[in-house]
Amino acid sequence: MTAEPRVLSGRYRVDELIGRGGMATVYRGYDLTLGRDVAIKILKHELANDNSFRTRFRLEAQAASRMAHPTIVRVFDAGEDSQVGPDGVAHPVPYIVMELVHGSLLKDIISTGPVSVDDTVRYVDGILEALEYSHRAGVVHRDIKPGNVMVTDAGQVKVMDFGIARAVSDSSSTVAETTAIIGTAAYFSPEQAKGEPVDARADLYSTGVVLYELLTGRPPFRGESPVAVAYQHVSEAPLTPSEVVATVPRTLDAVALRALAKDPFQRYQDAAAFREALDATIDGRVPSKRQLGALTSELYGPNPRQAAETARSLRQLSTDTTMKRTQAGPPVAWIWTGVAILAVLLVSVLFWVVTIPRSNDVPATARIVPDVTGMTYDRANEALAANDLLAFRVDEASSSVTTGDVIRTDPPTGSSVSPQQQIRVYVSKGQETAKVPVLEGLSQEAAKTALETAGLKLGTITPRSDPNTQAGVVLSADRPAGSDLAKGTAVNLVVATGRVTLPDVTGFTVEAAQRQLQAPTVGLVVEVRQDPNCKAMTPPVVATQSLPPGETAIHSTIILTTCAGP
Secondary structure: OOOOOEEEOOOEEEEEEEEEOOOEEEEEEEEOOOOEEEEEEEEOHHHHOOHHHHHHHHHHHHHHHOOOOOOEOOEEEEEEEEEEOOOOOEEEEEEEEEOOOOEEEHHHHHHOOOOOHHHHHHHHHHHHHHHHHHHHOOOOOOOOOHHHEEEEOOOOEEEOOOOHHHHHHOOOOOHHHHHHHHOOOOOOOHHHHOOOOOOHHHHHHHHHHHHHHHHHOOOOOOOOOHHHHHHHHHHOOOOOHHHHOOOOOOHHHHHHHHHOOOOHHHOOOOHHHHHHHHHHHHOOOOOOHHHHHHHHHHHHOOOHHHHHHHHHHOHHHHOOOOOOOOOOOOOHHHHHHHHHHHHHHHHHHHHHHHHOOOOOOOOOOOEEOOOOOOOEHHHHHHHHHHOOOEEEEEEEOOOOOOOOEEEEEEOOOOOEEOOOOEEEEEEEOOOOEEEOOOOOOOEHHHHHHHHHHHOOEEEEEEEEOOOOOOOOEEEEEOOOOOOEEEOOOEEEEEEEOOEEEEOOOOOOEHHHHHHHHOOOOOOOEEEEEEEEEEEOOOOOEEEEEOOOOEEEEOOOEEEEEEEEEO
16 A cells, blocks of 8 residues: 655645755655646755745745746745654755756766767856856856756756755855755855855856866866865866866867856856857867966966966976977077177176276266155155255155155156256155945946046946846946045946846736736736636636746736636
8 A cells, every 4th residue: 555645735746756965855746736747856854944044945946936048947936844753843844846857967977978078068058058047137056066957858958956055055154064065065166165255257167167077077176075175276276178188179278277267357257258268169269378378377377386286287288299390490500609609799798897997986066866765755855955956746646655655756766966956756645546426327338437437447247137127227336335445446336137037927826926927026017818718717827928938128018818718
């Protein structure tokens, strides 16, 4: 006799087990209300008992449910049931209901052996397409790794678990604790490893790690513990993929190095730029050794350890033996003759310099400008007067010299000048600052002009959906209006996309559909029409919607059709 199947919240039947993860168990399921197959992810007991996690998890799952894109596993619902444990106490059971995908995890594909370059580029492009969409919607994944990417039987890439990593990290006190919950630290960005705030560029770093693993069969950094791996993400330079696997095209080395930059500002700034770089590798644009060397110096040069590691990783490229000489070198005799002539010239010049007569006496009609840099202006004036010279003060902004101290003189220190000559003394008036103008409500171009007029510059632009703001209008800036900043500082803006994410409400009751579509985060105009040609249901259920799921313009009108026939 078989046990009755479990039903969550009176709606979702739990069928056979289809997967296990570090924080949840996944079952095949069935939505009894809408009559469709689903995947149900039930969180593990230790997470379910954390009240703050359950709250964050529910909010993040709701945010993820608003995303509808072919490369993202849809989240249909999130809820909480209860189960009585062996101790007789009812325990909460948080769960999410997702689209059921038929295919394989990218983690399992990698474990079966090397992945071809064409498949690698296709898989990574699919991940970036999903991130390009989610970042525009203001959702950062935070846990991109092969275990969160599925490849369908038709070859379509689908990314899952959006928002769950944030729910974990916001409910965990340390990086080590977060790592234990999410899984391996092999895909952490440096800023995640250091516990710093992250943005969309952290997802691009993790995607770079996935690209590296697809090309080489292993992540760029490995260690005996998550802490050891996190340290390498922060301070070590990776080997280039072609040094690990010689058959990897050199065109992908530069892409991987750029994606794995420690500094977020040196990485690709958005998923579209990353995809464009991948596309360029297909076109066969091979970087030169000088270009790769310059890139390495730019990304890893300031740290000697990183520079040494990267130099070792690029040794294979710098000793490329595929280049052949097209012209013979000069005869050996000519070389030695040139060396001998050069040596004679150098010895002659050195002898002349050593034997030239010198005099330490300064003519009576000349004065030497003393070194007054770092002095206050009053002391500098006294020192110049003692040398029969006149000081003329010029105030100049400086970020490195203390206010009131001398930066330099003109003529400079050590110059021979006439008595009573006027010496321009440049005195620091401190760092020159500018006030941040009011930017909220301006168009992006107007905000850029206002910043440049104030002596500041436009930084990164983060698109965000806002149901009440037209496209291109500034929602906020990372620096408050009226604050003083050093001139030339970049100010980052959040700009409205002019679009909102429209969910799929077919199968919902009219009341539930209206509530979701007219919510403050969506704000659409809803019209309900009746179709007498199909059988009515009680309560009325949405049969069709006039706009497809996905992004749509703010304040759009959507027509919901219900059946009203006999």
